[in-house]
Amino acid sequence: MRNLHSGELVEAEELWNMDVVDKDAYVCRGCATKVWPASYDAALNKRRPYFALGKGEHHAPGCDVDGDHKLVSRGQRERVGGSDGFPMPFPSRLSLSDGQAPGPAAPAAAAAFGSATLAAVHAAARAAAKGQYHGHTVKTIRPLCRTYINFPNDRAFLPLEIPGVWGSTYAQLFWLIPNKKPAFFKNPRHLFYAPLRWKDLPVISETHCELTLGAGQWDSAARGYLSLCRLRVDWSGWSDVRRRTLQHEIHAARTEALELARRDSGIKGWIFFVGTQDRLDPGLFHVDDARFICCLAARMAWPERQLAPA
Known part of the structure; x- marks a missing residue:
């Protein structure tokens, strides 16, 4: 509005x-x-x-x-x-x-x-x-993420600019964190996204909030993860309102995902963030700006089958 x-x-x-x-x-x-x-x-x-x-x-x-x-x-x-x-x-x-x-x-x-x-x-x-x-x-990135979710067949054509991040279209700017052994990306800063893993509660401290992602090294034989990626939100400079807002949005997305999944099992809770990959641990990601993170419940489609490169 x-x-x-x-x-x-x-x-x-x-x-x-x-x-x-x-x-x-x-x-x-x-x-x-x-x-x-x-x-x-x-x-x-x-x-x-x-x-x-x-x-x-x-x-x-x-x-x-x-x-x-x-x-x-x-x-x-x-x-x-x-x-x-x-x-x-x-x-x-x-x-x-x-x-x-x-x-x-x-x-x-x-x-x-x-x-x-x-x-x-x-x-x-x-x-x-x-x-x-x-x-x-x-x-904020939330309108970008809704557009990416809602119009999968237009991602390669819709223009998008995020200062400091490589790419000029939605398909180029959004990077899915893949289900494989974490490796270092050539460019550590992107608009990343991945499912949130609800089984693991956020780890809250005064300096940061760490979230477990539903992405990492997947073992097909055991049908489980050998390791999971994590997102560390550095909120040391955030107001109390901003911190509560993030926690409330994560909770709202979880509630939405659970309710919608009763009708569509493909719906998940997704975390989106403009952040960087850790320099020492490829399975750890960082974000420190409240405008650059959001959580939405949705069924994700990839008609062009575009995944983030290793």
Whole structure:
């Protein structure tokens, strides 16, 4: 959805990190209809935050948001983008700016922001009418990961830029940690991903949180792992809110994976992170930025069968 004050697109999970959630600050990204944040109190709500329309409200005619789930369903089967663009907004660049979100705007500034928001919505509507979107900038990796999950047949074509990480498309930027004996990658920094291993609880300390991954050296004969890879999250510089948010997201993904797996056994909880491989231990990975890690429940598809090189 879109922040009415800043004009920026907002992921619902960002509400977890806010000390105070402004319930009047959000509109639909496609038609500027008022939407309301829900399930954002991590202390009370077990599920992820989301935005909902008010009772009896509907998106404006022509708004494409209601049709997004149909496009995602189609995207699981075939490529939906083309040379003229992509049929829905998608993130194409991760920003590393440390700029803080703006505070409450003065009346004149609020009017300007409102105009900017409406202009952005109208621009999105014009793009939707043409079936053309060419990407936008995001501040966390979560929108990137959802796009990667939802549109497997477009990964090799969708542009993506992460400063400091090699690659120019989704297929090149995302690296699956494989089920084999860990080895050193030629480039130690990537947007890695792997299943989370729920049997092993996170190891929590003041300086870091260490997670066990469902990846490593697999023994086909014994049908078990000889060794497992680990992700060490260095959160020594994080706020207490950021630390709780990560733990809550991991718990939410576990709950989602267990519930969804009753209908689809292929669904797992996946951890994504922009991080580095340890210089001494190839089975250990590091991440230290809260914007560069997320956990989602999903069935993963690899139509192009692209795995991370050894």
